[in-house]
Amino acid sequence: MSREGWINALLLAGVAGVPLWAWAVDEPFTITLATRAAILALAGVGLNIALGLGGLVSLGHAAFFGIGGYAMGILASHAQAYDPIMEAPILIQGTKSMPVIWLVAVAAAALAALVIGALSLRTSGVYFIMITLAFGQMFYFFAISWPAYGGEDGLSIYVRNGFPGLNTLDPIQFFGLCFALLLLALLFSARLAKAPFGLALNAARQVPTRVATVGLSPFRLRLVAFVMSGAITGLAGALFADLNRFVSPTMFSWQTSGEIIVFVILGGVARTCGPVAGAALFVALEHVLGDLSDYWHIYLGLILLAVVLFARGGIVGTLAGRGRAHD
């Protein structure tokens, strides 16, 4: 196993081990923190496909995160009110079943990513950053000004949604569910990076003209990557909403987009487990520094600045040495 492989194994063992320990000593709050880290890591794994493999700096992934969140909020709020979403031409009921909600969240986020990607990928570089940011804001303002689903106040869900055969109200079982999805996404992104598609995408990031010359369309490769990326981040959004039993327009805000990028960069761009390291560190800092000072964002800002200026490659990149770091 390579050095990065060992680091990844240790990291995942840590993310799974901490809540197991907390479960043994009956500290449910720590389990919730670990669940939060796993879900945010999943959002980062989604972004990493676009950002790390595709080189697409999207500052609008909050759109997909929020769509996932609202997919959960809308379905579950209709189910808890016994009020169908639509009666004509076909009857559509709300649902409290996680697998159905996940499917809807992934499909909705993928569809949004297809439209946003098709428009934004006409441009590149700094235009792409700004356009994805603007699309994210568009969803944010829409969510604020559309009163049917809570507007600015958001939507609350009384009871966490269910998963067949599990008691999702038990923190450790819900953590297990989120962790399993995170592992699946990590496996998917690791396989993707080595698959012909991932190699072609990586090549399109480095020398698009050559990729075009051998008959592949860089635009189409990037669009597919962007859609997969958005879909995974959407799934994370649905889980995040379920963790809090609450969705609000904040999930769409551009700070959310910035934070998802921060997870990826803190951990290490294009490293399979980079987002896991980044999200775990972020949640830990939020918790530890948040206890020390009300103004913990200053310290987060300083740490982030130091990582960007001096520790290029993030945590995994610094520990594992130069590997497949983003250049």
Add this chain to the structure above:
Amino acid sequence: MPAPRHKAISVTPILFIEQVLNGLQFGVMLFLMAAGLTLVFGVMGLINLAHGSLYMVGAFAAAAVAGATGSFLLALVAALAAAAAAGTIVELVVIRRLYHRDHLDQVLATFALILIFSEGTRWVFGSFPLYLNIPDYLSGPVTLPGGIEYPLYRLAIIGVGLAVAVGLFWLVSHTRLGIRIRAGESDREMIAALGVDISKLYTVVFALGAALAGLAGALVGAIQSVQVGMGEPVLILAFVVIVIGGIGSIKGALVGALMVGLTDTLGGVLLPALFRLFLDNSAATTTGSALASMLIYILMAVVLIWRPRGLFGVAA
């Protein structure tokens, strides 16, 4: 920063003209923000998310000085000076290490700067908003030709914004600094070889952009409350402006800013009125204002489909 939206039942000509003026006022404010962003990107190739923080610094400096001295002019001077000083310090300490980095690093480092600026301001001034009063000689309405009453202060903002635009065009096209800025945009190695101190030029351009953002913050601070986080919504609109206008083009920033200002303001009034023609009143207001809040992003998408490099953009 959006101008107040009237919940009128019908759109009269007077209301329409008022809203056009509100849109112009919003547009020239956006221009002050967008001009700095587009200059910094055009000359140094830097994407600066912390530009909104400089806007906030200007507003807070103005509110603090106005509170201490009672003078609005001194407050404006303080806003310009504080924002330019903050810009210079940030450029010397952080930004100049980012010029040769890729955009991702620039986005991240300037995102970190936002966190530091916002929390630092909250630390110094607290979480409660400050208020900056319009001075007596600029308060109250004036009667325009046609019997339209319009706040004098908003007219003054339009005047200041247009004056700054003219001054900026003159600076870029007729002064030695402007020649260097344009030369820096087209070939930075060449002007460095010709003996221009390029790093000093970069600091000056960055401080100039910061001062314009600070001025915008102070002027808007008198209409809205001065609070932490006020800069980011404006920053994002300024991004929309320069994407529409073409990054690096000051002319594009002006045209884009006026388009965005007018679209946002008029859309907020006209769309609900339009929907009222075929929907009942409350549904029309809901649908109309939800759509209006997305209108400028739709405008941006349309411009990009038509011209992926913006209206006045040059190929990168």
